[in-house]
Amino acid sequence: MNIFLRRLLPCLVACSLPALPASADTTVRSLSQVRGAIKTADARAAFDREMSGAPAPDGFGQQLPGGFTKDFLALQLAPGRDPKRLLLAGAKPWPQRPGMYVGVVCLAAPPGLAVGAMRYPVSDCKGFDDNADNEIWFGVFERGADNVPRLVARTDAPVTVPTDWSTAGNIDTPQVIGSEDGKGSAAGLPENWQRFDLAPYLLRNDDYAFGVRAGWFEGYAGGGASFEALYLFHIDGKSLRVVFAQPMMFNKMIAGDWHKDGTRSHDVSDGSNSLVVLSSVTDGFHDLQLREKGGKSRQTFRWSEAMKFYQPE
Numbered sequence: 001m002n003i004f005l006r007r008l009l010p011c012l013v014a015c016s017l018p019a020l021p022a023s024a025d026t027t028v029r030s031l032s033q034v035r036g037a038i039k040t041a042d043a044r045a046a047f048d049r050e051m052s053g054a055p056a057p058d059g060f061g062q063q064l065p066g067g068f069t070k071d072f073l074a075l076q077l078a079p080g081r082d083p084k085r086l087l088l089a090g091a092k093p094w095p096q097r098p099g100m101y102v103g104v105v106c107l108a109a110p111p112g113l114a115v116g117a118m119r120y121p122v123s124d125c126k127g128f129d130d131n132a133d134n135e136i137w138f139g140v141f142e143r144g145a146d147n148v149p150r151l152v153a154r155t156d157a158p159v160t161v162p163t164d165w166s167t168a169g170n171i172d173t174p175q176v177i178g179s180e181d182g183k184g185s186a187a188g189l190p191e192n193w194q195r196f197d198l199a200p201y202l203l204r205n206d207d208y209a210f211g212v213r214a215g216w217f218e219g220y221a222g223g224g225a226s227f228e229a230l231y232l233f234h235i236d237g238k239s240l241r242v243v244f245a246q247p248m249m250f251n252k253m254i255a256g257d258w259h260k261d262g263t264r265s266h267d268v269s270d271g272s273n274s275l276v277v278l279s280s281v282t283d284g285f286h287d288l289q290l291r292e293k294g295g296k297s298r299q300t301f302r303w304s305e306a307m308k309f310y311q312p313e
Contacts, residue, residue, distance in 0.1 A: 025269040027256065034253055034266050040293050043251035043270035046226050056123035059195020059213075060090030060104050067149045068103070068141075076151045077105045077137040078158075085109070087134065088125050091141070091149075096200050096208040101141045101149060102233075104212075106193070107158075109133035125193040127214065136193050138212070138233055138240055153240040155233075161242040162187040163214070163229040167312045169290075169297045170271040171247040174216040174227050190214030190229065201232055202277050203285050203303075209234040209243060222255025223266065230275060236308065244301065244310045246290060248273050271295070285310075 026037040038044045064070070070089040074081070088106040106125030125136050139154035165173045165186045177188025197211030209232040216227040232244035249272040256265035271292065278287040278300070285303035288310055292298070301310040 027265055027267050031264065031266060034268055037268040038251060038270050040249070040270055040272040042228075042249045042272035042293070046228065046249060046251050047253075057195070058090075059123065060088060060125075061092035061102075061196065062088065062090045062123075064089070064091055065093065065101060067143070067147065068101070070105075072149075073103050073139075074105050074107075076141075077103060077139045077154050078107060078135070081107055081135070085135075088122055090196075092196055092198065094140070094208075094210060095198055096202075096210075097142075099143050100152070101143075102196055102198070102210050103139045103141055104193075104196075105137050107135040107137075109135075124195070124215075127190040127192050140210075140235060140240060153235045153238050155240045155242075159231075159242060160189065161231070161245050162189050163231075163245045163247055164312075165247055167299050168247045169299060170292045170295055171273065172225070172227070172250045172252060172269070172271070173247075174225075175218055176216065188216075191216045194228070197230060199275075201275070203232075203234060203243070207234075213248075220254060222264065223253045225250060225252035232310075241308060243303075243308065244288065246273075246275075246301075248275075248290075273297075 025039065028034055028037050035044060035047055038047055068091045070086060071083060073089040073091060074083050074086050085107040086105060087108050089104070091101045091103040094100045094102050126134050127136070135158035137155050137158060140152045141149040142152050143149055165177065165188065173186055174188065177186045192215050194213045194215050197213050199211060201209040201211060203209050212231045212233065214229045214231060218225050227247065228249040230244070230246060230248045231242055233240050234243045251270040252268070254267045256267060258264050273290045274293055276289045276291055278289055280287045282302040283305040288301045290299045290301070300313040302313055304311045
């Protein structure tokens with residue numbers, strides 16, 4: 001069963017239709033035409049992942065590189081935590097930093113939840129959905145001359161930095177953290193952590209951050225929506241810190257009228273951003289700019305030395 005239908009089934013009776021935007025981007029006559037109505041490549045990719053039913057790609061590197069084990073990652077990234085809570089462990093080479101790796105562990109709250117998860121491997125880490133209390137930790141490793149991975153930096157605590165939707169602009173807000181029409185200003189914690197994003201996010205000369213994609217999903221009676229955010233992690237001494245957390249994509253499909261041939265109309269809307277590293281610098285860090293793909297929306301972010309975080313201009 002594909003991801004979209006698996007998420008949607010519990011909502012077929014219990015969930016109601018969300019408030020529609022003032023006008024949907026496109027209305028199509030049948031579900032088969034939805035993909036063709038999605039404007040942005042990122043939203044189409046999300047739709048394909050949800051509808052294909054294919055196994056999810058190894059976004060967190062659970063096929064571990066040599067020298068890494070699940071127990072090693074759990075011990076290094078979440079010291080003092082019960083290893084029986086382990087749901088997911090992964091590591092990937094960091095292309096911008098040869099010889100270095102990014103790593104992750106996801107821990108369940110009640111130890112019993114982890115047993116089933118390891119028997120049936122998960123591709124992502126559930127975050128703050130349905131009062132879940134999972135923990136996610138990240139770190140960076142390097143290989144020494146003996147080829148053994150050593151910890152460089154890690155998050156000091158489980159990541160609990162919310163995504164800021166107050167400057168979302170062209171990106172709809174998930175209802176769980178926004179207003180009833182999905183357009184309200186809000187900040188919210190991800191429902192799931194999805195994969196590493198290892199694009200070249202250069203913050204200072206030869207000083208890169210790495211990205212992690214996080215998401216939300218909401219099911220409607222006859223439709224659904226997915227949302228995605230980008231978190232940037234930067235090494236600060238022995239600590240790994242979140243320095244940026246902004247929405248990047250939404251894809252919404254709302255079912256409408258039935259037709260005599262058994263098809264059903266759908267209202268389709270989507271939007272996505274790209275993150276551009278600007279040449280301008282604030283307090284030694286490059287300014288960042290979110291740009292709407294296929295549109296004119298722009299939002300610039302500048303480094304705040306006091307907060308050690310990127311703030312909207």
